Amino acid sequence: MANLKTVSKKSKAQSMGMHTEVLTGRTQQKFFNPDEAENFYYFGTYDVDFNKRTDLDVKDMTAPEANKEIDNLMSQGYGTIVIKNPQGKHSLGVGILNKLNLIFEGSLGYFGMGSCDGPIVRINGRVGWSCAENLMAGKVVIEKNAGSCFGAAIRGGDLICKGSVGARTGIDMKGGTIIIGGDAGAFTGFMMQRGRIIILGDVGINLGDSMYDGTIFVGGEIGSYGSDAVDAELTSSDQDWLKRKLRVAEIGENFDVSKMKKIVAGKKLWNYDNLEPTEKKGAI
Amino acid sequence: MCGIAGLIHRGKSSNVGSELQGMLQALKHRGEDSTGYALYGDTDGKNFIMRFKVGENVGEGSSSVMEDVSVYDDRKKIVDQTLAEMGAKVVKEERTLPYSLRYELDYNVKDLLEFSQRIESIHGVEILSMGKSLEVIKDLGNAKMVCDRYSLDKVVGTHAIGHARMATESGVDIKSAHPFWGYPFSDVSVVHNGQLTNYWNNRRVLENKGMRFMSECDSELIAVYIAEKMRDGATLEEGMKASLTGLDGVFTYFVATKDSLGMAKDTMAAKPLVLYESDDLVAMGSEEIAIRSVLPQEIDTYDPFDGEVKVWQI
Numbered sequence: 001m002a003n004l005k006t007v008s009k010k011s012k013a014q015s016m017g018m019h020t021e022v023l024t025g026r027t028q029q030k031f032f033n034p035d036e037a038e039n040f041y042y043f044g045t046y047d048v049d050f051n052k053r054t055d056l057d058v059k060d061m062t063a064p065e066a067n068k069e070i071d072n073l074m075s076q077g078y079g080t081i082v083i084k085n086p087q088g089k090h091s092l093g094v095g096i097l098n099k100l101n102l103i104f105e106g107s108l109g110y111f112g113m114g115s116c117d118g119p120i121v122r123i124n125g126r127v128g129w130s131c132a133e134n135l136m137a138g139k140v141v142i143e144k145n146a147g148s149c150f151g152a153a154i155r156g157g158d159l160i161c162k163g164s165v166g167a168r169t170g171i172d173m174k175g176g177t178i179i180i181g182g183d184a185g186a187f188t189g190f191m192m193q194r195g196r197i198i199i200l201g202d203v204g205i206n207l208g209d210s211m212y213d214g215t216i217f218v219g220g221e222i223g224s225y226g227s228d229a230v231d232a233e234l235t236s237s238d239q240d241w242l243k244r245k246l247r248v249a250e251i252g253e254n255f256d257v258s259k260m261k262k263i264v265a266g267k268k269l270w271n272y273d274n275l276e277p278t279e280k281k282g283a284i
Numbered sequence: 285m286c287g288i289a290g291l292i293h294r295g296k297s298s299n300v301g302s303e304l305q306g307m308l309q310a311l312k313h314r315g316e317d318s319t320g321y322a323l324y325g326d327t328d329g330k331n332f333i334m335r336f337k338v339g340e341n342v343g344e345g346s347s348s349v350m351e352d353v354s355v356y357d358d359r360k361k362i363v364d365q366t367l368a369e370m371g372a373k374v375v376k377e378e379r380t381l382p383y384s385l386r387y388e389l390d391y392n393v394k395d396l397l398e399f400s401q402r403i404e405s406i407h408g409v410e411i412l413s414m415g416k417s418l419e420v421i422k423d424l425g426n427a428k429m430v431c432d433r434y435s436l437d438k439v440v441g442t443h444a445i446g447h448a449r450m451a452t453e454s455g456v457d458i459k460s461a462h463p464f465w466g467y468p469f470s471d472v473s474v475v476h477n478g479q480l481t482n483y484w485n486n487r488r489v490l491e492n493k494g495m496r497f498m499s500e501c502d503s504e505l506i507a508v509y510i511a512e513k514m515r516d517g518a519t520l521e522e523g524m525k526a527s528l529t530g531l532d533g534v535f536t537y538f539v540a541t542k543d544s545l546g547m548a549k550d551t552m553a554a555k556p557l558v559l560y561e562s563d564d565l566v567a568m569g570s571e572e573i574a575i576r577s578v579l580p581q582e583i584d585t586y587d588p589f590d591g592e593v594k595v596w597q598i
């Protein structure tokens with residue numbers, strides 16, 4: 001790495017109108033090495049046994065208390081945890097960076113399962129706004145309906161709602177797959193950058209508004225297209241993928257995917273320079 | 285950020301005061317500058333119930349100007365005198381707090397416009413609600429504090445709407461608190477969560493048409509807007525549907541009348557609402573935990589979509 005402190009203020013980058021500040025401090029870079037895979041783990045994660053199962057009644061707990069208890073149970077090696085009486089509480093199950101089977105016997109409020117990486121979750125109820133926001137990996141299945149901003153900014157994993165979802169589903173998503181068994185509200189896929197959304201039912205107005213990239217599949221009617229969202233050809237490989245995904249998701253297995261619409265970014269709103277930032281760096 | 289909640293029992297009455305208190309208290313983290321209740325109680329329907337204030341709550345956190353309490357008595361005397369002049373007989377009088385009063389009136393008139401204008405022409409006096417079933421009770425503090433202060437937990441009725449307020453657009457005072465009475469219509473009330481961006485344009489137009497505003501709270505516009513539509517012959521549902529395009533901004537609001545409860549959500553669905561609907565009960569709120577306070581068992585709820593208007597009858 002170049003020592004940024006030694007870069008002249010009169011560098012080409014600055015003369016091009018790029019950064020002008022002097023960067024200080026250390027640059028930390030870590031690269032994944034398969035040989036050292038065992039040494040890579042998140043702080044606060046545990047070895048758990050999926051066959052070790054327990055129940056947790058959170059009726060009289062606050063969300064932080066419930067989340068701490070989930071963490072405590074994982075530290076004891078429990079790999080399957082059944083949460084009783086969530087009763088619509090907010091922020092339950094957030095920040096789990098572990099492999100875990102988590103089952104909620106009831107509904108969650110806002111921000112449930114946010115910022116998770118790895119757990120397999122089944123929610124036998126409904127979820128409020130912003131369920132599974134920033135999901136990195138894993139699978140979250142909701143048996144009933146979901147509120148708005150479902151799967152906001154997810155980067156990976158599968159997020160499945162068997163009922164209908166509110167507005168702005170998959171807003172700003174950067175990867176992963178969202179599958180909706182029912183209908184979806186307005187602004188679905190708003191500013192999505194990557195990943196896929198599958199909606200078996202109808203979808204509201206401004207679908208895929210200002211999407212950068214990614215793909216949306218719709219089985220029902222579309223209220224209206226958002227800015228720069230355009231139709232694309234549904235290929236046979238798309239159909240194969242859809243069938244496989246719906247089968248794994250245990251949803252719409254008999255759905256006729258050949259009649260689905262495929263929506264992608266028209267890329268007319270793209271406003272990038274000819275050179276990407278990394279390419280500019282090479283040109284300096 | 286504010287919280288709204290409402291419920292309607294179909295075909296029966298219930299302890300709506302206590303139920304709404306539980307719903308609003310569950311939402312207190314969304315704002316507890318003030319809390320308001322619009323309760324539709326069981327009455328014989330003969331007399332009007334007028335809830336009014338002769339001053340503001342100037343307690344801790346209030347943005348109102350301190351007044352000598354003696355002016356409250358002076359204003360009350362003028363109200364009593366004005367009522368007598370208009371032929372309205374006070375059947376029952378309650379003074380819960382120095383600035384807050386409840387009158388039951390034997391008064392036989394359909395048009396409340398002139399009545400309201402005369403009462404509110406008295407300096408410092410505002411009618412919070414007027415109707416044969418509706419009572420609007422609002423004050424500073426969270427739901428439990430207001431409920432305890434006004435002994436609302438025993439109120440039995442068919443439906444109710446309420447509001448937990450975080451003051452963002454106007455002062456911390458009773459006049460800016462929700463619910464708003466749909467002046468001058470008997471038994472109409474409104475609560476709102478959101479921001480309206482064409483408030484002043486609409487206000488100028490409506491004031492030119494003779495409508496009255498008591499605060500600078502943007503939410504009051506909804507009550508006045510729908511009241512004006514109803515004055516021109518629209519039904520409640522038609523007025524609410526017109527508001528989806530006539531009002532600009534982000535909003536979810538509830539409107540209640542003597543025998544109905546309605547909800548509307550803006551075309552961007554930017555404000556939350558969770559709804560539970562069964563044959564004998566509809567309960568809704570900004571968050572599911574509000575509904576859970578009256579229905580702790582597992583239930584099916586959903587978010588209404590953008591631009592949706594729904595009205596239920598008792």
